[in-house]
Amino acid sequence: MKFHNKIGVLAYHGDVIEHISAAHKAVQNLSLSVQIQEVRTKKDLDIDGLIIPGGESTVLHKLSQREGIFEVMKQIPFIFGTCAGAIMLAKKIYHKTPGQKTLRLLDIEVDRNAYGRQTDSFEKKIHTALGDIQAVFIRAPRIITIGKNVKVLARDGDDIIACEEKSDENVYIAACFHPELTTTVFHEYFFRRIYQR
Ligand code: GLN
Numbered sequence: 004m005k006f007h008n009k010i011g012v013l014a015y016h017g018d019v020i021e022h023i024s025a026a027h028k029a030v031q032n033l034s035l036s037v038q039i040q041e042v043r044t045k046k047d048l049d050i051d052g053l054i055i056p057g058g059e060s061t062v063l064h065k066l067s068q069r070e071g072i073f074e075v076m077k078q079i080p081f082i083f084g085t086c087a088g089a090i091m092l093a094k095k096i097y098h099k100t101p102g103q104k105t106l107r108l109l110d111i112e113v114d115r116n117a118y119g120r121q122t123d124s125f126e127k128k129i130h131t132a133l134g135d136i137q138a139v140f141i142r143a144p145r146i147i148t149i150g151k152n153v154k155v156l157a158r159d160g161d162d163i164i165a166c167e168e169k170s171d172e173n174v175y176i177a178a179c180f181h182p183e184l185t186t187t188v189f190h191e192y193f194f195r196r197i198y199q200r
Contacts, residue, residue: 004051004080010194011050014041015066017058017087018183022190025183026054029190035198044070052081052174052197054190055088057141057181060115061100063091068104077106080173083193089177090115090144097147109168109175110150117145129180131157131165133188138164138180146179165189169196 012022026039040047053076055063067073084092092109098116124141133156146163149155157165165178174196182189
């Protein structure tokens, strides 16, 4: 694969700035020379991988459809989705709005808003395969099932809250919480998967 040395962040709404900032720090920590690029339209897709931030999966779906990149995003080999981004990656979702579609790239089933309303959002320390971190859950989705090729990266009790599906060509990583708010370890992990294979 020919690298562009650019990582995109889907930049319609949600915690875009936080992801860009975490991505910059991760690039620095790994001493990579990679640019971080905001993605809104087709012309922004000269990227090696994409980060899909949290926000509203319904909005992400609608705007990416409107800009004509929803189908094109399915061709991106490396995607890291947090919260609404994890919903976007899922093969199947529950409690979707009418007409809501996902990219169906990662073999997980996800229940939207399973932890309750915005006011039920919470923060807690969790163990992950990448070390202990503080995790922020904001109207988070719950991963209900994972396919046999999906590896768990973090659990909270019985709940799988971060996971990855990897093949020779693709890596898709999903987190139900917001790592970009508290840590860069997930961004570093994602970048290592792309540039240090
Ligand atoms: N509830 C949102 C959705 O369904 C996700 C929330 C978030 O990304 N923090 O898309």
